[in-house]
Amino acid sequence: MELKDLKYFVTVYEANSFMRASISLATVQSNVSFRIRRLEEDLGATLFVRLRRGVKPTTKGDLFYRYAKDVLGKVEEARDMIKKPNAA
């Protein structure tokens, strides 16, 4: 699992679409598809159900979203903390 996978996941979750997410992420739909699939395989769980128009998170997808946001938030916190000149 990579931080980028979490970023992709969160973007897809909020867009309910691989295609729209790919635009936000300045990449291409096939990459989003690949990374989400790989993340699902890594976790051993389906995170989205694929629908006629876009995708919809599964229950596990909903749960995972909270952790993903939390992790990405913590990383930003760490960055901000390091940036502060008085932080050393």
Add this chain to the structure above:
Amino acid sequence: MELKDLKYFVTVYEANSFMRASISLATVQSNVSFRIRRLEEDLGATLFVRLRRGVKPTTKGDLFYRYAKDVLGKVEEARDMIKKPNAA
């Protein structure tokens, strides 16, 4: 920044040595050196002072350690949560 960088950082922090960390990480010293340096550049801060024998965390290194552990811990939590069959 990648999760692997955080893992490398934490291992170095706990080993006080790039070389010993490389063994724990089943890789090679040059990779550890490279990833730590890149992480430092990414953050714009030195995380370790290089000593005659091994390394020693800077004040920012000490602070960053807490976040790194926290992030890696949260990722493990997420994995465990997803693994639970009743989590969906």
Add this chain to the structure above:
DNA sequence: TAAAAATACTCCATAGGTATTTTAT
């Protein structure tokens, strides 16, 4: 001066991008 980190270099795996096919309603 010696143990350990940094650097230079090579090779291969894989990430990203293009084009096409498959799926689901």
Add this chain to the structure above:
DNA sequence: ATAAAATACCTATGGAGTATTTTTA
């Protein structure tokens, strides 16, 4: 029928390993 996801494919980037040089207490 059609919009969107999956797949196949190619190329280029960069991650892992090897060998060597540089650093520092």
